[in-house]
């Protein structure tokens with residue numbers, strides 16, 4: 138299917154062509170016509186599927202056609218993080234560059250003044266994180282009663298981050314009559330509940346099976362002692378000549394420490410996490426994107442929604458506690474059809490976490506055991522051997538087969554004993570029937 142078959146205006150098709158997109162991604166070919174026909178949408182799509190354009194393009198088209206008053210807020214996109222708000226905001230500007238619409242981003246960590254000034258000048262589209270938007274609403278800086286279209290982007294993340302009450306408060310400020318689009322990478326009971334209260338006969342769109350890692354991502358793990366992880370990481374980056382690698386740690390402190398250690402190993406690195414100022418986070422991301430730093434070390438929350446084109450390597454320096462976070466992390470690579478590798482460094486006390494992840498993925502991650510690291514002077518060499526571990530899917534199947542066969546055995550035993558029972562009863566009754574014989 139071509140973009141021109143989706144009913145988008147010439148201005149939007151021009152902007153899409155300038156991005157070099159050959160054809161719509163599956164989420165785009167399903168969502169764009171549905172949004173244009175003013176349906177509510179419940180879409181299961183991870184980052185990397187092209188979901189931003191899937192809601193931004195039809196949103197821009199509807200706004201440019203709408204008879205509503207120009208430069209009053211008519212579309213509101215809510216995102217869980219500042220970074221995602223900035224990225225969605227950029228996409229809105231990029232795709233809408235030939236349209237006379239104004240958009241702005243509202244998020245915390247920066248001054249209210251410039252945002253207020255933009256609001257006063259007038260704006261058609263607001264891309265915002267919930268907290269700062271409520272601050273502006275509380276100070277009567279923004280009137281949301283003219284919103285016609287609401288988008289909740291990465292709704293599962295927003296719930297994980299405790300934004301449910303903020304979302305409800307914002308929804309109460311919107312007119313009842315409006316179109317709603319909800320995008321979520323995973324479904325939970327809470328998401329279903331939110332969708333039920335918010336969406337009106339939504340069209341459900343599912344582009345990737347739930348909770349599965351992007352198919353283009355090659356996954357690998359190294360079983361390694363905790364104290365050797367850092368040396369192994371430096372070795373992998375140097376030997377593989379990785380120029381752009383996103384590394385996940387569990388804590389902010391761990392992210393800082395690792396970035397410093399990598400720098401000491403001669404590998405340029407920056408850390409990005411919630412304790413860093415917005416300016417420092419934006420700078421680190423920009424440096425990473427333009428290749429000024431090779432390694433970006435991030436915590437889960439800071440990395441949410443980061444869109445870095447064709448990111449080739451993701452490393453889990455530590456496994457996440459929540460298996461779904463593994464899927465989100467590795468979704469940063471292999472985006473929109475590009476190849477990528479996700480490598481996890483797993484030490485003995487993370488085995489239980491690995492089991493949880495493999496269960497969720499319903500597959501085993503290929504493992505290489507690092508038996509030691511030797512320093513041969515110039516380079517550190519990793520000694521490896523392949524480890525054989527049972528595939529959880531096979532274990533599950535075998536278990537199922539065992540249960541089935543033991544059920545069959547039990548059923549056969551029961552049948553046999555029933556038969557024997559019947560036989561002896563028959564014999565008895567036969568005896569009863571022929572007492573006189």
Ligand code: AMP
Nearest residue numbers: 158160161162184185186187188189473
């Ligand atoms: P998203 O899932 O919205 O974060 O998008 C992931 C990446 O895919 C972004 O870098 C987009 O620029 C890119 N992208 C979006 N739509 C297309 C398309 N139709 N063809 C190729 N790349 C795309």
